[in-house]
Amino acid sequence: MTAVIGVTPGDAQRMASASAPPTGRVRRFVRLLAAERIKLLSTRSPWWCGAIVVALLVGLTALAAWFIEPGDGSPWWSISGIGTLPTAVVAVLGALAATGEYRTGTVRTTFLATPGRVCPLVAKAVVLAVAAAVLGWIASFAAWGLARVVAPQADLALAGSAQWRAVAGVGAVYAVVAVLAVAVGIALRHTGGAITLLMAWIFAGEPVLATLPRVGTDIAIWLPMRNLTRFLVVGVAEPDPRVRSSASGSTSVRGPRWGVRRRSRSSFWRSRSGCPGGATPDHRSGPLPDRGTPITLCDRRCSRSGGGVTPPFGRPTGADEDPYRNARVGRITSSQVGKMTDDHAPHWAEREDFLTHLE
Amino acid sequence: MTTIELTGLTKRFGEKLAVDGLTATVRPGAVTGFLGPNGSGKTTTMRMLLGLDAPTAGTARIGGRTYAELTDPMRTVGALLDPSWMHPNRSARAHLRWTAAAAGIPCARVDAVLELVGLAPVAGKPVRMFSLGMRQRLALAGALLGEPEVLVLDEPANGLDPAGIVWLRGHLQRQAAEGRTVLVSSHLLAETALTATELLVIGNGRLLAQGPTAEVLGGRARTVRVQAAAPEAFTAALRAAGHTVRGLPGERAVLVPEATTAQVGEIAARHGLALLELTAQPASLEETFMELTTDAAAEVAS
Numbered sequence: 332m333t334a335v336i337g338v339t340p341g342d343a344q345r346m347a348s349a350s351a352p353p354t355g356r357v358r359r360f361v362r363l364l365a366a367e368r369i370k371l372l373s374t375r376s377p378w379w380c381g382a383i384v385v386a387l388l389v390g391l392t393a394l395a396a397w398f399i400e401p402g403d404g405s406p407w408w409s410i411s412g413i414g415t416l417p418t419a420v421v422a423v424l425g426a427l428a429a430t431g432e433y434r435t436g437t438v439r440t441t442f443l444a445t446p447g448r449v450c451p452l453v454a455k456a457v458v459l460a461v462a463a464a465v466l467g468w469i470a471s472f473a474a475w476g477l478a479r480v481v482a483p484q485a486d487l488a489l490a491g492s493a494q495w496r497a498v499a500g501v502g503a504v505y506a507v508v509a510v511l512a513v514a515v516g517i518a519l520r521h522t523g524g525a526i527t528l529l530m531a532w533i534f535a536g537e538p539v540l541a542t543l544p545r546v547g548t549d550i551a552i553w554l555p556m557r558n559l560t561r562f563l564v565v566g567v568a569e570p571d572p573r574v575r576s577s578a579s580g581s582t583s584v585r586g587p588r589w590g591v592r593r594r595s596r597s598s599f600w601r602s603r604s605g606c607p608g609g610a611t612p613d614h615r616s617g618p619l620p621d622r623g624t625p626i627t628l629c630d631r632r633c634s635r636s637g638g639g640v641t642p643p644f645g646r647p648t649g650a651d652e653d654p655y656r657n658a659r660v661g662r663i664t665s666s667q668v669g670k671m672t673d674d675h676a677p678h679w680a681e682r683e684d685f686l687t688h689l690e
Numbered sequence: 691m692t693t694i695e696l697t698g699l700t701k702r703f704g705e706k707l708a709v710d711g712l713t714a715t716v717r718p719g720a721v722t723g724f725l726g727p728n729g730s731g732k733t734t735t736m737r738m739l740l741g742l743d744a745p746t747a748g749t750a751r752i753g754g755r756t757y758a759e760l761t762d763p764m765r766t767v768g769a770l771l772d773p774s775w776m777h778p779n780r781s782a783r784a785h786l787r788w789t790a791a792a793a794g795i796p797c798a799r800v801d802a803v804l805e806l807v808g809l810a811p812v813a814g815k816p817v818r819m820f821s822l823g824m825r826q827r828l829a830l831a832g833a834l835l836g837e838p839e840v841l842v843l844d845e846p847a848n849g850l851d852p853a854g855i856v857w858l859r860g861h862l863q864r865q866a867a868e869g870r871t872v873l874v875s876s877h878l879l880a881e882t883a884l885t886a887t888e889l890l891v892i893g894n895g896r897l898l899a900q901g902p903t904a905e906v907l908g909g910r911a912r913t914v915r916v917q918a919a920a921p922e923a924f925t926a927a928l929r930a931a932g933h934t935v936r937g938l939p940g941e942r943a944v945l946v947p948e949a950t951t952a953q954v955g956e957i958a959a960r961h962g963l964a965l966l967e968l969t970a971q972p973a974s975l976e977e978t979f980m981e982l983t984t985d986a987a988a989e990v991a992s
Contacts (some may be wrong), residue, residue, distance in 0.1 A: 355761070359794065366792035372779055373784035436775035439742055440832065443769055444792035446741050446758040462701070 363454035370437075371428055371458055380424035381494070384417040385470040391416060392474035396482040406485035410478055411497035415560040416470055418508045419533050423507040425459050426525040431514025455515045461524070463509035468501035493565045496623035504559045513556065532556075568610060691837040691870050692766065693717055694739065698748035701734050701895075708734045710895035711748065716873050716888075718839075721866045723886030723903065724875035727983060731895035732875040733771070735853050752840055764793035764936060768833035770843045773825040778818035782809055782828050784819050786835060795836050803831040808857075830858070840871040847881055859885045864932060879979050893983040907978050914954045917943035917967035927961045928954070943967055954962030 371377050391413045399406045432438035432455075441451045475498045477488050489495050498507045512529055533556055541551040551557055694716035701709040709731040716722045726732050737743040739750040741757030751757065752767055760766050776785050786800040804810045807827040817825065826849045833841060841862070847855050862885055866872045873890075874881045882889070889906045899906045918924035921942055925935050928946060933953075936945040946954055948980040951970045958965050 362794050363792055366788045369779075369784060369788035369791055370777075373781065373788070373789055374779045376779075431777060435777045436772060437777050439771070440775050440789060443740060443741060444764050444789055446760070473743060 337405040351377075359445065360450055360454060363451055366441070366444070366457055367451075367454045371462060376427050376431075377424055377462070380420050380427070381466050383485070384420045384424075384466055384505075385473060387417040387420065388470040389416060389474045393477045393481050396478035396485065396487075399482045399485045400426050401484045403485070405565065406478075406482060406487055407494060410440070410474075410487075411565040412560055413474070414497070414501035414504060414563050415556070416607055417470070417487060418504065418556065418559070419530060421508045422512040423526055423531065425463065425512025427517040427522060428459055429455065429513045430520060430522040431526050433520040434522055452513075452517055455517075456510050459509040459513050460506040460516055462500035463505035467505035468499065469596040471498045471501035486616050495567045497563050504563060507555070507559060518582055607641045692753035694840065694842075694871060695751045695754075696735070696739070696748070697751070699738060699745055699750050700747040701738060701743060702746045708895050709738070709745075712892065712895065712897055713748075714890055714897055714900055716871055716890065717979055718871040719727050719887045720888045721872045721874060722863050722888040722890055723852045724873055724884035724890050724892075725879060725882055725979065726875075726877065726892040726898075728877055732871050732877075732892065734895075735892070735940040736769070736771060736842055736875060738844060740767065740770075740771070741869050755794060762794055762836070764789075764795060764836040764838065766839045767842060767858070768836060768838035769841075770826075770829045770833040770846055771952070773822065773829040773845070775824070776817050776828065779816050781814050781816055782820070782831075785828065786831060788831050790835055793836055793877060797881055799835055799837070802926065806834060807831045808854075815936065823851055823854055823940075826850055827854065833900075838870075841873065843872075845876055846874060847876065847878065855881065858921060876925050891979075891982055898982050906982075912927055912948075913971040914946040914949045914951055915943055915967065915969045916946060916954050916958075916965060917941075918958065919964040919966060923961070924963050924965075927963065931957050932958075935983055945971070 395404070395410045395413060399409055403409070432441065438451075442448065445451055474485065475489075478485075488497065512525070515529055515637050516522075516525045519528065537554045541547050541549065541554060541557060615660050696712050696714045699709055699712040700707070712731070712735060724732055724735075733876075735750070739752070739757065752760065757763055757767065769887060780788075781802060783804065786803065787797060790797055790800050801810070801813075803815045807830055809824065809827055809831060812820070812824070815830065820828065826846065828845060830843070843862075846858060852861075859881075862872050862874060866887070874882065874886060883903055886903055889899065889901065889903050890897070891893060891906065899913045916924070921944065925944060928935050933946050933949055936942065936947065938944060948984075951968055955965070955968060958968075
């Protein structure tokens with residue numbers, strides 16, 4: 332399947348029909364894949380990066396699993412986002428594989444072997460993607476296995492598609508990150524520059540863009556790392572008497588009297604996340620507000636209540652961090668707000684509508 | 691039989707014309723020395739020949755096709771341009787293995803060429819531990835991987851030890867004798883003159899001379915070293931015949947530039963002087979070369 336990439340549709344068609352012998356271009360591309368595989372595995376840095384990824388993912392997952400209490404709502408919530416932490420190392424792996432060619436001049440030897448300029452680079456991206464996927468699977472299944480050993484009482488079975496996605500999806504996420512890193516490496520052709528850019532993007536660029544006032548929320552839904560995190564996180568709530576589903580598919584979790592917890596209002600997020608377990612109030616919300624005290628509207632400030640660790644990106648941890656999901660409402664009682672949200676459940680996808688209504 | 695044809699090959703880097711309308715043919719069955727001072731455009735010419743640089747004008751073809759048009763380029767052309775084009779942490783064998791894989795050359799050739807260049811004992815060692823000579827051997831092994839019809843080598847003798855140079859010389863001559871086309875660039879004239887039977891001389895990106903080595907170098911005046919029984923009388927006789935005479939410190943022999951042994955012998959016979967020594971001293975290759983390139987510079991100036 333991989334061999335199809337980088338050849339013309341005609342070639343791919345001919346290759347697809349079993350009777351036709353592989354064409355010259357396909358054969359050459361397969362050769363390039365073999366060459367890139369040898370290149371990748373014959374230096375030490377990919378092995379080191381791989382070892383670090385496995386160690387990080389397995390170690391942190393075990394650590395998180397260690398702190399899972401039997402009463403915690405969703406142990407998956409606690410461990411499922413950890414797979415995004417080592418993406419920085421995967422990015423380094425991909426960038427090194429690409430820039431190393433230019434740094435050492437190996438790329439010219441490559442171009443002597445195959446005069447085409449595109450095919451060797453595509454082959455490199457494909458090989459890195461496959462390697463990163465395999466690495467992700469090894470690391471995530473090992474981490475999952477160890478988590479089950481460390482927290483035998485927690486329900487960490489691969490019960491459904493979300494759970495499978497959280498474990499097997501790590502491979503897909505790493506493959507995407509590796510291809511992005513290879514692309515950056517090829518574009519910059521400079522190891523230091525490529526790694527600096529990637530790290531700056533992961534650790535500074537995305538967090539800053541996502542928290543920009545007013546536009547941050549609109550940008551956030553397009554940020555690759557946040558989306559990859561979103562892809563992995565299992566946020567499906569445990570069955571809870573306080574949870575009910577509305578016709579629109581969003582889930583409303585209403586706390587007893589003092590607050591309103593709602594699912595996200597954008598359909599983009601709806602299928603991906605939810606509040607785990609009992610939606611107890613955020614510990615920072617303080618005591619029960621009196622009548623007329625400003626309260627916090629929060630639909631996803633549940634990370635603490637889930638008892639899990641907080642992934643570095645993507646998952647909101649508080650009002651100050653994710654303005655999209657929180658709105659402070661002054662001079663109104665919580666029960667009033669609760670009433671309104673119930674009234675407006677089908678339209679809750681539009682935050683502005685709701686705020687307008689409040690006003 | 692694969693011929694290298696350069697037709698009006700030109701490469702401009704900004705203001706500088708690195709290669710200027712170079713037209714030349716490199717025939718199979720001979721080692722062709724590609725000579726020129728540093729920065730004269732040898733490497734640029736080779737890079738264009740190998741598709742690593744795009745010519746500003748003109749074409750460089752191998753057997754009638756450009757490098758990019760070759761189906762399996764490494765099986766047709768073996769190239770050594772820069773021995774540093776390898777990853778320092780990769781072993782010699784791994785370097786050749788991926789090259790072979792990319793070029794569609796069977797893996798068995800890897801050990802064969804490692805044996806051939808004498809790197810088999812250190813094949814598993816990372817390249818960063820190699821000396822320049824060993825890297826040069828490894829790069830040469832890479833060039834020989836596909837048993838190519840054409841060899842294009844840029845300063846292959848750089849860093850080689852004497853044994854390596856002797857081996858390289860013999861190997862290139864054998865390759866040429868088998869009907870292959872061998873183009874070897876160098877700025878080391880003595881080494882090239884020993885290896886190459888044909889010469890291609892460029893300076894400032896322009897062709898200065900092309901032809902058999904003996905013709906290119908031999909057309910130049912030589913120096914005669916002569917020792918007479920009566921040096922003073924013979925020196926006077928030579929000067930009378932219009933030759934210049936240069937004494938050699940601490941020796942009785944003198945040098946007569948721009949003369950042949952026949953001319954000097956005749957003068958001695960005419961004056962009835964006994965000669966103790968009469969040898970033709972080829973002008974040093976460096977001198978000849980300087981002369982060639984200076985001529986070219988003068989031509990350009992006029």
